[in-house]
Amino acid sequence: MSYVAIADRDHEQEHHDPQTFLTKYIWSQDHKVIAVQYGITAIFVGLIALGLSAMMRLQLGFPNQFSFINPENYYQFITMHGMIMVIYLLTALFLGGFGNYLIPLQCGSRDMVFPYLNMLSYWVYLLSVIILIISFFVPGGSTGAGWTLYPPQAIMQGTPGTDWGILLMLASLAVFIVAFTMGGLNYVTTVLQARCQGMTLMRMPLSVWGIFIATILGLLAFPALLVSAIMMLFDKTLMTSFFMPAISSMGVDPGYTGGSPILFQHLFWFFGHPEVYIVALPAFGIVSDLLSTHARKNIFGYRMMVWAIVAIGGLSFIVWAHHMYVSGMNPYFGFFFATTTLIIAVPTAIKVYNWVLTLWQGNIHLRVPMLFAIGFIFTFIHGGLTGLFLGNVTIDLPLSDTYFVVAHFHMVMGVSPVLVVFGAIYHWWPKITGKMYNETLGKWHFWMTFLGTYAIYLPMHYLGFAGVPRRYFAMGNTEFLPDSAQDLNAAITISALFVALTQILFFVNMIWSLWKGPKSDPNPWDATTLEWQTPDHPPKHGNWGHELPVVHRWAYDYSVPGYEEDFIPQNVPADKAPAGRDHGEDH
Amino acid sequence: MEIGLITLAVILATLLGWLLKQSFNTQPWIAEQVSATAHHGPLGGSSNTRLIALMALMAVVTSFFALILSAYALRMELGDWVPMTEPQLLWTNTVMLIFASLALQWTRNGAVKGQASRLKPGLIATGVLTAGFIIGQLIAWQQLQAGGQLITNNPSNAFFYFLTGAHAVHIIGGMYVWARATARVMLGTAEGGTIRRSIELCTIYWHFLLLVWLILFGLLLST
Structure with missing residues (x-):
């Protein structure tokens, strides 16, 4: 028997539904459960980071009124707030959470192609979060180097947490990257290989497009953070001089020679700028779907939206040094990076125009998700x-x-x-x-x-x-x-x-x-995408019962002229409903 | 950062070309009847799933090493760089890794042709040669340490240890997959098609890491 992907396997044969509480909710290989695990963990650490920002604001708004905030832990709050929000909350929630939940359901597959690896990805992520949280409680506390962890100050005496905090921070990042890579390989391969019949790339909902391209960015950009984290760990523990210049610390020579702090900045921002879009692209995709669904109108310029996502993804790799203008650079470099930065505004602006044009003359339902989507614009x-x-x-x-x-x-x-x-x-x-x-x-x-x-x-x-x-x-x-x-x-x-x-x-x-909420309709928003067409509600393990769905149309057949309802789900055959906009009165 | 950028540009251009082919000239808003038995999957169906995942992994590893090399090039330009003399043992190790790759290729060819007798000797030879490479690298480290070439001496030393270590870790990761395939062959639990695919994927990964090593070794020798 040759290898058969999960998505193509017979339901009864390969998908033994997990029976015990442990296999169903804890050591689960079901992408939906893993998504929720990712989501809850990410939101939990996000709340810690929210608490840290409240402490910072207390000091800034009412200086020196609170004895529990001193300069040292203020810097620790800044650092941990930034790092947690950007990496452990947003990256994990968009890709580990929504990516896990939406990719198989919206692509019409039974699960991720490597469910075991997917489970492992969550547990390794949890490990990175635990290491991160431990760093609050070690002697000297967590690192206070700022979320960018610039050397030399990140590992020199005088910065809070240079004994243990910085080590745990770097270790936690390395572990997070391993977890992300396991998840990311899964997301990319699932999108490429496990889509159901008829789900061509250009019929995928924009949520999947956003998550897909963001995952590719993550896979290529996180290695830069890994490299810089490892090299800084070497500088800290083995006294190498990758980043550490010859320096005197409180009158003592720690023994570093001639390293380059700017080198760290290059590596960090080579990851750091794509990271902005690792968070933004899934958001772009999801917002497009929310707007289209709740405005009962097809997304304006679908192909342009896809290409804008791809273009932003590509461009995000050549703008990193705009974070380093104050570090000093050749004016020609500055000119180059300013230019690329302004160019990236073009596809981004296209997306914004298309969102607004999607709303134009739509049948806008100001339900809660729609309010948030418009608020985002x-x-x-x-x-x-x-x-x-x-x-x-x-x-x-x-x-x-x-x-x-x-x-x-x-x-x-x-x-x-x-x-x-x-x-x-x-x-x-x-x-x-x-x-x-x-x-x-x-x-x-x-x-x-x-x-x-x-x-x-x-x-x-x-x-x-x-x-x-x-x-x-x-x-x-x-x-x-x-x-x-x-x-x-x-x-x-x-x-x-x-x-x-x-x-x-x-x-x-x-x-x-x-606890007490009313049962929801299987498709409360009258949406077209596949996750709302599952035979069970909420979808069970394996998602699709006995037969995988077959897709006949794109995800945006809203208010198609000549059809009695204002939406046509993706799995409705072309001979049962109008076959597209061109066949309606708009033609 | 040029090395990192060029590598990424190549990876992204490949992806972009493929995406263009998939999406150019399509009219997504037109619905079409799709038969449930129609062939699907943009890359020839789902039997390629693990190959696609491996390609994605190799792209990640390429990015990782390209970024270290970028850092290497940037750091080298600073004044305190003193080129390191690499131990001669690295040549022997390189030959071992080349033979490991060849042995695996030989095994793979046998598996494809259905010559099951090649599997056991081929896989064992691969394992021995690859383990030999790793041990050889460790001995090279020891020789350097004994000769006073510590990691702290100079950034070129630090990069040497970092690069060889990172490369060895990737090989050890591959050895895990190799060990699983070999165990199944030894225990006789292997199924023809599955084991053939495992060996095929291992072969690609081994060749890839050999290529990475040759580039690293060439760079270490020339600088």
Whole structure:
């Protein structure tokens, strides 16, 4: 017998449904369970990171009022907040969580092609999270090097956590990369090999496209972080001089010679910039699907949307040094990287236009997922536009070390993806759990989060313009700042605490839904994609019962003229419903 | 970073060309009747699944080594670089790795032609030669240490240990798959088609790591 992929195997023959609690929910090889495990773990560490940001805001808004915040642990809060949010929450949640859940269901396969490897990926990820959390409790605490971990300060005395914290951080990152690679190989291979009949690449929902390309970026970019982490571990433990220059530490020569901190920055940002799109591309894809479904309209310019995702993915590898303008570089390099950075705005802008045009003349249903998706368009445009400013060397230099940058990347990389995360959870919650949530509570959650985050980050741009430096524990000698800057800081802190507390609404809603929520319809949003057409609701192990679905059309047949319903699922044959837009009245 | 960039450009261009072929001139909004028995899978059906996964893994490993080499090139330009003299033993090790690759190719050819008698000797020879390579590398490390060439002496030394170590780790990972295939052949639990595919994939990976080693070795010798 030649090798037969999971997707093609006979259901009875190969998919023995797991029986015990352990194999069903703990050591599960079912992509849906693994997705939930990834999701819960990621959100759990995300909450820790949210708590850390609240502590930072307390210090910034009300300096020196709280005895439990000192300069050392303030830096630890910054570092761990950034690292957790970017890697352990967003990357893990979008790819490990949504990637795991959506790829097999939306592509019409029974599972990932390597279920065991998929399970292993989660447990190794959990190990990386545990190592990360342990670093809070070791002598000296977690590292306070900033999330970019720049040497030499990351491993020199004087920075918090240089004894154990930095070692555990680097080890945790290396373990995370191993976990991601196991998952990533699975996602890519599943998309390429396990799609059901008729699911051509150009019929895949944009969610799958976003996750697919983001996974490829991750697979190629994470090695850069691995290389830099290993080399820094060598510098720290074996006293090599990859990154460490000849340096004197508190009057003592630690023995380093002539290494290059800039080399680390190159490697770090070679990973770091694609990382932005590893988070953003799945968000782009998911938002496209949410907008189309809830506006009852086909996505505007599907092919262009696919190619924009691919183009952004490719371009994201040649912009990394725009994070390093302040490190100093040949002006021609600066010019090159500024140019590529501005070019990447073109496909990104195409996507934004297409989202807006999808909404135009749509039959917009302002349900909770839709609110979050539209909210994303706002925050993404705001965050994206400030990115155009910062992509230019001359504007970046004065703004780089101010709150303008904090505002920019939190808008574009914090708030925007998180809104998509919420939108996606509200959208797929009925499919995952089989239960509905409270719509009103969800809308409250949206409005308070959306307006609250604007109250946090919009004023931060002004603080940045005024010259308020970032990374500072306390303002110090900054007489050039008006007193009102501190008032604004206090207001931002109050908004931040408000938004943080608002998230309780989300958890209350979800717990209530699980406990007492009404049963949901198998396809509550009248969506076209395959995951809403499963024979069981919520889908069982193996997803499709006895027969795999067959796909006859793309994922965006909404409001097709001449059909009685306003959606045609992907598995409806061409002879049972209009065969496409060209056959309708638009022709 | 040029090395990393060029490698990535090649990987991405390959992917892009393939994507273009898949998606160019399609009209996704047109629905078409699809028969449930139609052949599917863009790359010739799902029997290639593990090959695709291996190719993806090799792309990741290529990216990993290309980035180390980028760092190598950047670090080399700084003033304190002193070229290291590589132990002569590396030549012997290289020959062993080449023969390991050849032995595996011979085994694979036998498996494809249905000559089951080649499997056991071929796989064992591969294992012995590959283990010989790893042990040889360890001895080379010891020789260097004994000769006072420590990892801290110079960045060229540090890169030498890092590169050879990273390469050895990848080979040991391959040995795990080799060990599983060999165990099945020895115990007689192997099924013709499955074992043939395992050996085919191992062969590709072995050739790939040989190529990586030849590039690394060439670079280490020339700098």
